[in-house]
Amino acid sequence: MLLQLLCASSLLVLTNITNGAKLVLESDNKVIYPVATKKLNLRCSVKKGNWGLREHGSDTKNNSQELGATSVSSEELFEHLMSIVITEGKRQTIASVTGCDKPVIERAFEGVVTAVGNAENSSELEEMGHLTLTWDRPLLKDADNFTCEAFALNPDKASASLSVSLEITAVEPNLSDLLDYISSNDRQVELLKQNWTFLQETFNSVQAIILQLQGKTNDFDTALAGLKSQNIQSGTFECRDVTIKFARPFDFPPKIFSSFIDLNFESNYAVQYTINYVSVNETHFTVRCTLGRYSQYINAKIEWIAIDV
Numbered sequence: 001m002l003l004q005l006l007c008a009s010s011l012l013v014l015t016n017i018t019n020g021a022k023l024v025l026e027s028d029n030k031v032i033y034p035v036a037t038k039k040l041n042l043r044c045s046v047k048k049g050n051w052g053l054r055e056h057g058s059d060t061k062n063n064s065q066e067l068g069a070t071s072v073s074s075e076e077l078f079e080h081l082m083s084i085v086i087t088e089g090k091r092q093t094i095a096s097v098t099g100c101d102k103p104v105i106e107r108a109f110e111g112v113v114t115a116v117g118n119a120e121n122s123s124e125l126e127e128m129g130h131l132t133l134t135w136d137r138p139l140l141k142d143a144d145n146f147t148c149e150a151f152a153l154n155p156d157k158a159s160a161s162l163s164v165s166l167e168i169t170a171v172e173p174n175l176s177d178l179l180d181y182i183s184s185n186d187r188q189v190e191l192l193k194q195n196w197t198f199l200q201e202t203f204n205s206v207q208a209i210i211l212q213l214q215g216k217t218n219d220f221d222t223a224l225a226g227l228k229s230q231n232i233q234s235g236t237f238e239c240r241d242v243t244i245k246f247a248r249p250f251d252f253p254p255k256i257f258s259s260f261i262d263l264n265f266e267s268n269y270a271v272q273y274t275i276n277y278v279s280v281n282e283t284h285f286t287v288r289c290t291l292g293r294y295s296q297y298i299n300a301k302i303e304w305i306a307i308d309v
Contacts, residue, residue: 021078021128022047023162025148030069032138032170035181040138040168044148045122045130046081073164078152083119084131085151088144097131112142128152143170231308236261239275239289239300246306250282254306262301273300 028041083098095115097103103115117131124130129150135142147165154160173181231250246254256277274290289300 020049020075021081021150021152021162022075023073023148023150023164024070025146025164025166026068026070027146027166027168028068029138030067030168032140032143032168033173034139034170035173035178037138038136040135040142041132042086042134042146042166042168043130043132044084044086044150044164045124046078046084046128046150046152046162048126048128069166069168071164071166073162076152076160076162077154078128078150078160078162079155079157080153081119081128082151082153084117084129085149086131086133087147087149091147094146095131095133097129103131138170140170140172143168232305234303234305236301236303237287239273239287239302241286241288243284243286244304245284246282250306250308252308253280253282255309256280256285256304256306258302258304260300261303262299264299275302 023044024047025042025044027043028039029037032040083096085093085096087093092108093106094109094113095103095105097115097117097119100118100120103117105113105115113133113135115131115133117129119129119131122128122130131148145165145167147163149161149163151159151161231248231254233246233248233254235244237244258275272291276288276290278286278288280286285306287302
């Protein structure tokens with residue numbers, strides 16, 4: 001629906017504008033050198049207004065450049081462009097584009113060329129539409145005389161058309177071309193080798209870091225598993241002669257740590273207070289708390305923790 005609205009919008013704009021249009025067929029290579037030529041781009045576009053005068057100063061056809069070639073048609077009044085068709089040789093259609101639909105490539109050229117274009121509008125302000133064909137690694141057989149035709153409605157709503165042709169030739173590769181191609185491939189292979197070496201070294205470094213992290217993770221898991229399996233118990237007691245029974249027996253006599261959490265005393269002298277662990281075994285421990293010589297009163301609360309070591 002959005003595509004149809006866009007097409008309708010461009011149709012409204014073009015309907016109100018009368019253009020003295022020209023058809024331009026251009027290629028980035030006028031000669032195909034098999035092996036050496038990597039791409040062949042053939043672009044056909046409908047130019048608006050006095051483009052020919054601005055760009056070329058005249059209606060000169062077959063304006064060849066050093067590497068590419070351009071062919072420009074005569075002028076025709078176009079009000080609304082309908083379609084663009086590119087053919088080769090004896091009028092064998094390669095591809096076409098109608099309205100704002102995607103370009104259609106004929107079955108004989110599927111997999112040989114790619115096509116982009118639009119017959120309703122173009123990103124170039126001076127164009128009404130365009131169709132571009134691309135050959136990857138063109139061969140001798142791809143050289144031909146190409147023709148582009150544009151079909152439109154003129155201001156009288158009658159059909160109008162423009163046609164322009166451009167010949168692309170090809171030459172047999174010689175030994176020098178083959179050597180240049182091999183040399184270029186060798187350079188690309190060497191560059192790929194360098195990139196592969198760099199990627200391999202980077203991968204090895206990352207893999208080493210991952211292994212280190214895995215080792216640390218394993219150590220942590222081992223320590224955590226040991227901690228979970230370890231028998232750890234804790235509690236509190238009022239300090240006096242007391243025996244504490246463990247909730248779960250230890251396999252061996254545990255290590256016991258203790259500290260004051262509450263301490264009250266009355267004394268005019270320094271307080272002396274002794275905590276003796278009389279006995280510690282797998283099931284319980286016994287504590288004896290002793291006041292110093294000058295201590296008159298003391299009340300202490302002790303927190304303890306027993307760890308299986």
